[in-house]
Structure formats: C-alpha cells, structure tokens
Amino acid sequence: MFKFQDFDGRMLALRPEMTTPVxxxxxxxxxxxxxxxxxxxxxxVFRYSRSYVERGREFWQAGVELIGCDSDRADxxxxxxxxSSLRELGLxxxxxxxxxxxxxxxxxxxxxxxxxxxxxxxxxxxxRDRIELEKFMSRNEFPTDLKKLVLELCEIRKLTEAASAxxxxxxxxxxxxxxxxxxxxxxxxxxxxxxxxxxxxxxLIGRIEYYTGIVFEASVPGFGFSIGGGGRYDDLLRKLxxxxxxxxxxxxxxxxxxxxxxxxxxxxxTLPDDLVRVLVSSISNERAVETANLLRESGVxxxxxxxxxxxxxxxxxxxxxxxxxxxxxxxxxxxxxxIYDVRSGLKKRLPIKSFLQEIxxxxxx
Amino acid sequence: xxxxxxxxxxxxxxxxxxTIDILRRSGVKILKRERVYDSETSSSRFRVSFMRAxxxxxxxxxxxxxxxxxxxxxxxxxxxxxLELLDVGFGRCNLVVAVPKNSRIRTIExxxxxxxxxxxxxNTSRKFFASKGKQVxxxxxxxxxxxxxxxxxxxxxxxVSTTGETLAKNNLRQVAVVLESSCRFVCNKIAYRxxxxxxxxxxxxxxxxx
Numbered sequence: 303m304f305k306f307q308d309f310d311g312r313m314l315a316l317r318p319e320m321t322t323p324v325x326x327x328x329x330x331x332x333x334x335x336x337x338x339x340x341x342x343x344x345x346x347v348f349r350y351s352r353s354y355v356e357r358g359r360e361f362w363q364a365g366v367e368l369i370g371c372d373s374d375r376a377d378x379x380x381x382x383x384x385x386s387s388l389r390e391l392g393l394x395x396x397x398x399x400x401x402x403x404x405x406x407x408x409x410x411x412x413x414x415x416x417x418x419x420x421x422x423x424x425x426x427x428x429x430r431d432r433i434e435l436e437k438f439m440s441r442n443e444f445p446t447d448l449k450k451l452v453l454e455l456c457e458i459r460k461l462t463e464a465a466s467a468x469x470x471x472x473x474x475x476x477x478x479x480x481x482x483x484x485x486x487x488x489x490x491x492x493x494x495x496x497x498x499x500x501x502x503x504x505x506l507i508g509r510i511e512y513y514t515g516i517v518f519e520a521s522v523p524g525f526g527f528s529i530g531g532g533g534r535y536d537d538l539l540r541k542l543x544x545x546x547x548x549x550x551x552x553x554x555x556x557x558x559x560x561x562x563x564x565x566x567x568x569x570x571x572t573l574p575d576d577l578v579r580v581l582v583s584s585i586s587n588e589r590a591v592e593t594a595n596l597l598r599e600s601g602v603x604x605x606x607x608x609x610x611x612x613x614x615x616x617x618x619x620x621x622x623x624x625x626x627x628x629x630x631x632x633x634x635x636x637x638x639x640x641i642y643d644v645r646s647g648l649k650k651r652l653p654i655k656s657f658l659q660e661i662x663x664x665x666x667x
Numbered sequence: 668x669x670x671x672x673x674x675x676x677x678x679x680x681x682x683x684x685x686t687i688d689i690l691r692r693s694g695v696k697i698l699k700r701e702r703v704y705d706s707e708t709s710s711s712r713f714r715v716s717f718m719r720a721x722x723x724x725x726x727x728x729x730x731x732x733x734x735x736x737x738x739x740x741x742x743x744x745x746x747x748x749x750l751e752l753l754d755v756g757f758g759r760c761n762l763v764v765a766v767p768k769n770s771r772i773r774t775i776e777x778x779x780x781x782x783x784x785x786x787x788x789x790n791t792s793r794k795f796f797a798s799k800g801k802q803v804x805x806x807x808x809x810x811x812x813x814x815x816x817x818x819x820x821x822x823x824x825x826x827v828s829t830t831g832e833t834l835a836k837n838n839l840r841q842v843a844v845v846l847e848s849s850c851r852f853v854c855n856k857i858a859y860r861x862x863x864x865x866x867x868x869x870x871x872x873x874x875x876x877x
Contacts, residue, residue, distance in 0.1 A: 399860055430750055430859070459863070501860065523861040524670055526730015 304348050304359070316348035321535070321551060324367050329543035337370025337547075344556075358557075365532070365553035372536060372548035374483075377516050378490025384520055384530055384552045385496060391559055392568055393522050393529070397499050400461065400487070401506030403513035403533065405468075405480040409452060412477055413444050427456065427505045447472055455504040461488035464502040487516055508533055515550070525562040530554035578661050581620045583607040584631035593631045593639070593654065600658050620644050629657070671714045672862050675726050675735030678704070678717035682850050685757040686736040690715075693872035712865050724749055724853065733858035734866060740827060740848035744788045749853040753870050758850035760829045762788060764795075764843040767816045772823070775799050775843050785815030786825035788845075795825070795845045813837035 304316040317323055320343050332339060344364045351359065366383060368376050381398060388396045410420050419442060426435040432453070439449045451471055458464045461484055468481035484502075491500050500518075508517040508531065515534030522529065532552025539547035560570060580602055584590035590606040597604035611619055620628035621644055630640040638651040652660070674695070677683045687697060696709035705716050716732055723737035724747030740762050742751065766772045778801045786792045789807040796803045806821055813833060815821040825845060828834055834841060852873060854866055 395861075397860070430752065503860070521857045521860060523857075524730070526728065526855045526857050528857065 318349050319347055320345050325539050325542055328369055339369045342366045362556040363553040367551035369549040374486035374490045376550055377487050380550045381518050382494035382496050395523050398518050398520050399501045399503040399506055400518040401503050403507045403510055403517050404515050406507045408477050459501045461502045522562050525565045527558050529558045529562050579603045579625045580627045581625045582629050583616055586633045589631045673732045674713055674715045675723045675732035676715050676717050677720035682720050682758050727853050727855050730855045734854045738848050739851050744791045751851045752854050753852040755850045755852050760827045760848050761844045762846040763828045763841045765824050765834050765839040765841050768838050768840050782823050783821040784823045785812050785821035788825055792825040
C-alpha cells in the first residue's frame with residue numbers, strides 16, 4: 303500500500319482495492335437503503351508490485367458488491383455474474399475455482415494450530431506439496447480423520463464431491479457442517495448452469511483475515527494469472543460500523559483481462575467501430591466552426607483545424623489522428639465541400655447534406 | 668482442440684541433458700532440430716521451449732510456459748511464485764559461502780567488517796547474511812565467481828558447488844551452506860488448474876524415473 307503523511311501529520315493511503323471504500327459508504331451514507339443493496343464500481347486502485355511485467359502501480363478494477371444478504375443464492379448470483387461478465391468481454395473457456403475461507407479456518411482451529419503453524423499450513427496447501435503437508439500434519443498431531451480429510455479435500459475438484467467428503471466425516475466435528483454450505487452453493491451455481499465451469503479448490507482462501515465464506519477466482523487457459531475474483535466477507539462491515547452486515551462481491555482486474563483477451567488472439571481497438579471522425583479545415587475559421595457544429599449535431603465526431611495546415615500536411619495529420627474524412631470548406635457558401643476519404647484516398651465534391659447522407663449510409667452497413 | 672502444454676527446458680548447462688532424458692523416458696521425446704528454441708514432441712499434448720534455466724521461473728510464473736525444469740536455487744533467487752511440484756532428483760548441489768584457503772574466516776561468525784561478496788545469487792545472499800546479522804556488500808557477477816577472490820574483487824563468494832572440486836582447484840574453502848538444491852519440476856498456478864490431469868500424469872511418470 304502507498305502511505306503518506308498529511309501536512310498536519312495524519313496518515314493517508316491510496317486505496318489498494320475498492321471493497322473497503324464501498325463498505326465505508328454503505329455504513330456511513332446508505333444505512334436507510336433497503337437491503338440487499340447491489341452496487342458496482344469501475345475504479346483505479348494503487349498497489350506496489352514487484353512484478354517484472356507490471357511496471358505500473360495504478361490498476362483498474364471493475365467490481366460488484368451484494369450487501370445485506372448471506373444466502374447461497376446471493377453467493378450464486380455474484381459468482382455467476384463474474385463468469386458471465388468475463389464471457390461478455392469476449393473471453394473463452396472462463397473457469398471459476400472456488401474455496402471456502404470458513405471451512406479452512408475451521409480445519410486450522412480443529413487442529414489447534416498457532417499463528418505461525420497456520421501460516422506454514424496455508425503455504426503447504428497452497429504449494430500443493432503433499433509430502434511436506436503429510437509430514438507437517440503428523441508433526442502437529444492432526445487427528446487421523448482430519449488428516450485424511452485434508453488430503454482428500456486437496457485432491458477434490460468438484461463442489462459436490464467436497465460436500466460429500468465433509469459429510470462422510472465421522473464424529474460431530476464442526477468441519478462437517480460445511481458440507482451443507484458447499485452443496486447449497488453448488489445448487490445455486492447449477493441454477494446458472496455453471497456446474498461444469500466451477501471447480502473446488504481447498505487451497506483457495508484469498509486473504510483469510512478478510513473472507514469468511516466462499517472465495518473464488520476466475521482464469522482462462524494459457525494466461526498465467528487469475529483475471530478476477532472475490533468472495534464473502536461478513537465481518538468487514540461490523541469492523542466499520544458495529545453492525546453485522548453480510549456481503550459478497552468480486553473485482554475484475556481490467557489490465558489482466560486485456561492481456562488475457564490478447565493472449566486469446568482478440569484484437570483490441572481503442573475506438574468504437576461505428577464512430578465517424580472528420581477533420582474540418584477552412585481559410586475562414588467561422589466556416590470551419592460552423593461546418594464542424596453541423597456535423598456534430600448529426601452525431602459525427604468533428605474537429606475544426608486550428609493549425610492552418612493545407613494540402614498534403616493536412617491530409618497527413620488527418621491520417622495520423624485516425625480521421626475517416628478530411629473536409630475542406632470554401633469561404634463561398636454556395637460551393638460544395640471538398641471531401642477526402644482518408645482510407646481510400648479518394649477525393650470528391652459534395653454539398654454538406656449529401657455528405658451527411660453518405661455517412662449515414664456507411665454507418666448503416 | 669485443446670491448446671498444447673508448453674514445457675520450459677534448460678537450453679544449456681548441467682540440467683539440460685538430464686531433463687531431456689527424463690522427459691524422453693516419460694514419453695515426451697523432443698523432436699528437435701538444431702538451434703531451434705521451440706520444438707514439437709512425440710506427445711500430442713506437449714511442446715517444449717528451450718531457454719536459460721535462470722529464466723525458467725520467470726517464464727513459468729507469468730504463464731509464458733506452463734511447466735518447466737529448473738534448479739531450486741534459481742527459484743529461490745528469482746523469488747518466483749510457482750508451484751514446485753516435484754524434486755526430479757538430479758542436479759543436486761549446494762549454494763555455499765566460500766573464502767580463500769588462507770582467509771582467517773572459518774565460520775560466518777568470523778565476519779567482522781563489511782566484506783565484499785561476489786555472487787550470481789545476490790538476492791539469496793543478501794537474505795542469508797542479513798539472517799545471520801552480518802553486513803556485507805553484494806557484488807553481482809555473471810559466472811566465473813571463483814575468480815573474484817583471486818583478483819581481489821571480493822573476499823567472499825557465494826556459489827553453487829556439487830563436489831567441492833572447483834572450489835579446491837581455485838584455492839577456496841567452503842565455510843557455510845546457504846541452500847541445498849536440486850532440479851525441480853515447476854508449474855504455473857493457473858496452468859495447474861487448467862491442465863491438472865495432464866500435469867499430474869506427467870508427474871507420475873517423472874516420479875517413476877521416467
């Protein structure tokens with residue numbers, strides 16, 4: 303996180319994510335809004351990154367939060383919205399991997415691990431190092447059935463299988479109650495026909511101090527990072543307002559999405575295809591401004607040339623500025639416009655009405 | 668058609684041939700033409716790319732290669748966020764601290780002033796000496812590290828040693844082991860999700876010695 307000191311000594315920080323600002327807004331400004339509340343944001347966030355590839359420190363996130371409801375349906379809605387948003391962006395083979403922070407915490411609790419042991423346990427599960435994990439569990443005297451369960455959960459990739467593995471657990475262990483939670487989430491996701499795109503991942507817990515329920519991440523094959531993720535955080539709002547308010551949300555990493563789209567062979571364009579851009583030039587500035595305004599009224603993006611370029615230089619600038627047309631207006635109102643089609647290089651004379659009709663026709667195509 | 672899984676293989680050095688051999692024994696024979704960085708294999712699911720072992724953690728972390736073979740020492744030095752899924756067994760070596768035979772330094776504890784340390788492993792060395800509470804000046808070099816004490820560039824080196832022979836030949840003496848290393852099979856975190864079945868099958872065959 304980037305932290306600074308204010309002139310009067312107060313600490314300031316650049317927001318590293320949007321969930322906390324949203325939570326602050328909910329608790330201070332929206333307390334009378336009926337719940338559940340659905341919010342979205344598209345915003346820049348700031349993070350220090352040691353990455354060799356991401357040289358920037360400013361990232362854009364698009365996200366949603368569903369606040370004031372702790373049902374499995376809410377979990378299903380938010381997780382499925384992440385998947386469908388990414389598909390809508392044009393990404394293929396989007397998959398979600400889903401873990402449960404509450405389940406993971408309960409396992410750690412059942413094994414009576416101290417904070418340092420918890421950290422090592424998380425690392426070993428995350429690294430998928432089965433041999434070291436087994437050694438660790440023996441060393442820390444995990445009960446036999448808990449040890450067996452952990453190893454089993456590490457291998458399971460289907461939510462329903464994870465639920466039945468938990469259900470099969472003998473004894474009255476608290477861990478067992480997560481069977482219901484997982485199978486309810488699996489049901490909610492199947493209402494969105496996502497059962498084949500969502501996988502269980504025991505090691506996926508995100509920032510464990512923050513999440514309390516399901517945690518999920520989205521990825522596509524052939525791109526080495528997750529492109530978005532989120533989860534349920536039922537305790538964060540209480541920390542800000544003393545009122546327990548359940549919430550679930552996700553954030554899409556926009557730069558990562560753009561890279562993933564490119565890695566899937568998608569050509570990114572910074573300009574909408576249906577926009578027509580025209581550069582208007584005239585010896586008479588009044589005529590140039592007048593014509594540009596007429597074009598704008600018809601929905602064309604028009605700029606009046608202020609550099610007094612002429613001839614080849616004017617056309618060259620039009621090309622570089624990615625104009626569709628360069629239009630030269632003569633001082634004499636009766637004379638038609640001179641129109642250069644930048645792409646084809648063709649030049650013709652047309653009255654402004656006919657020019658607008660031609661633009662309309664080309665848009666229609 | 669599912670996309671192929673890209674395996675990063677060291678393009679030179681002591682890990683190159685054993686990696687090619689174990690892959691062949693595991694059913695992934697590299698159909699290589701000379702001086703080509705990228706090559707098809709006898710398996711329809713895998714292709715290989717040849718690159719410096721030092722760069723492999725980076726390629727795998729960023730998903731430019733899905734899986735790869737490289738030294739544990741290099742993964743630690745690069746501080747790469749990759750899954751080390753298997754100790755492949757070969758390429759065993761130690762990353763050691765060494766000094767000239769006539770040096771008064773016998774153990775790390777003997778370091779008093781701020782000596783210069785020549786190494787190809789600046790990050791790992793910096794962390795090692797810091798953990799011992801010793802202040803040193805790290806001089807990053809590229810290869811032939813043993814030369815540094817001889818020419819007076821540094822009083823200490825941190826370098827890999829398999830048998831200790833090279834150290835002895837260059838009148839150097841080992842004073843501490845920083846890290847025990849061997850060749851590891853590594854995997855990108857996302858690739859492990861998307862290609863889990865294939866990656867685990869390959870691991871099983873690698874485990875059997877190929």
